[in-house]
Amino acid sequence: MAFPLESSPLEGSWDTFFPAIQWIQFATATLSVIGSSSLITYATFQNPQTSAEIKSLFYLSFSDLLLGICWLIKALLYGTSAAHKDSICYNLQTVGEILYIASLLYTVNYIWYLYSELRMKYCQSRQSTAAQVIDHTCQGGNIVFILSSLIPPLLMTPVLSLGNVSGCSHNFSQSHRCILMHSPPSAMIELLPSTNTSVCSTLYFYGVTVFLASFFFGLLLITVLLLHTQTLYKKFVKSTGFLESEQWAVIYIVSQRVRFFLVAFVCCWGPAVTLLIIKLVKPQDTLLHMVFSVLQALTAASQGLLNCGVYGWTQCKFQQLKRELRCDADTQTPLLCSQKRIYSRSLGLCPPDSSLAFVPSSSTVL
Numbered sequence: 030m031a032f033p034l035e036s037s038p039l040e041g042s043w044d045t046f047f048p049a050i051q052w053i054q055f056a057t058a059t060l061s062v063i064g065s066s067s068l069i070t071y072a073t074f075q076n077p078q079t080s081a082e083i084k085s086l087f088y089l090s091f092s093d094l095l096l097g098i099c100w101l102i103k104a105l106l107y108g109t110s111a112a113h114k115d116s117i118c119y120n121l122q123t124v125g126e127i128l129y130i131a132s133l134l135y136t137v138n139y140i141w142y143l144y145s146e147l148r149m150k151y152c153q154s155r156q157s158t159a160a161q162v163i164d165h166t167c168q169g170g171n172i173v174f175i176l177s178s179l180i181p182p183l184l185m186t187p188v189l190s191l192g193n194v195s196g197c198s199h200n201f202s203q204s205h206r207c208i209l210m211h212s213p214p215s216a217m218i219e220l221l222p223s224t225n226t227s228v229c230s231t232l233y234f235y236g237v238t239v240f241l242a243s244f245f246f247g248l249l250l251i252t253v254l255l256l257h258t259q260t261l262y263k264k265f266v267k268s269t270g271f272l273e274s275e276q277w278a279v280i281y282i283v284s285q286r287v288r289f290f291l292v293a294f295v296c297c298w299g300p301a302v303t304l305l306i307i308k309l310v311k312p313q314d315t316l317l318h319m320v321f322s323v324l325q326a327l328t329a330a331s332q333g334l335l336n337c338g339v340y341g342w343t344q345c346k347f348q349q350l351k352r353e354l355r356c357d358a359d360t361q362t363p364l365l366c367s368q369k370r371i372y373s374r375s376l377g378l379c380p381p382d383s384s385l386a387f388v389p390s391s392s393t394v395l
Contacts (some may be wrong), residue, residue: 061097065333093333119198134177
């Protein structure tokens, strides 16, 4: 595939838009750092070593924190005359992609633990052999965690090593390349004799391919886990057994978290992926490119903020739901509870009941 090396019209007429993108990116990256730091603090106090879910949440938040810092540094570098700025921007872009892939895989890892938690509770409620389920869950979770830590740097090592050796950082001397993702190398820039344009273009296309493949692969995995989670949730609803109020609240919130973490993931990286696809289809920059560039600045740096919002909202919802369910259990007569249960099941809901109690898994900290 031939790679376009045309000069970008953005360099001239649209330079006034770049400061706006810089400040948007600066604001969202700052909020993302605050949000991910809040989740890290919460996870630390919950002791990640005693809970697989909290451990996966901790590493997801830590990768989001580093990604937010990376975006923040790039925003601060815009418009400055720092020494070796082109090299710094090139390496920040590559490190940012490593952190993006890591954040994506840790998101899959976290949702895997949520789904596994729901699956274990379903097996326990049906008096299945929970020990085997827990063992398979731990093994699968450990494998996903190891891959999430190793795959990102392995995939992007060629871009870091060959790109610096071939002098590809000189293609980042344009000011906007420090704040926009995946800007193509320009043939209009005066390259040093050691710069290999063919290698740089190949590395760029390789990075684009890894970015798109990681997004769609992660989206596929998360969607599959969401479908399985929804299937388990419906089985809970239709089950003839009854659960205690707190157990039902955990089941409901876990299913909600899987759904909302998927929405946060798509909101963060959907505009960036759309912009990249538009660039590949139509290399010449248009107003559409600028619109999605602004959307990318608003969303791509906000992963930590959105994840913090989703987790905080579901945590508050969990506490509220527990209070409401306990209030119902304390104030309603057995006959009224029974009538409410039948009515709720007809609507596809599942109210709590204390007829069956099982020991909650230690991996859930809600």
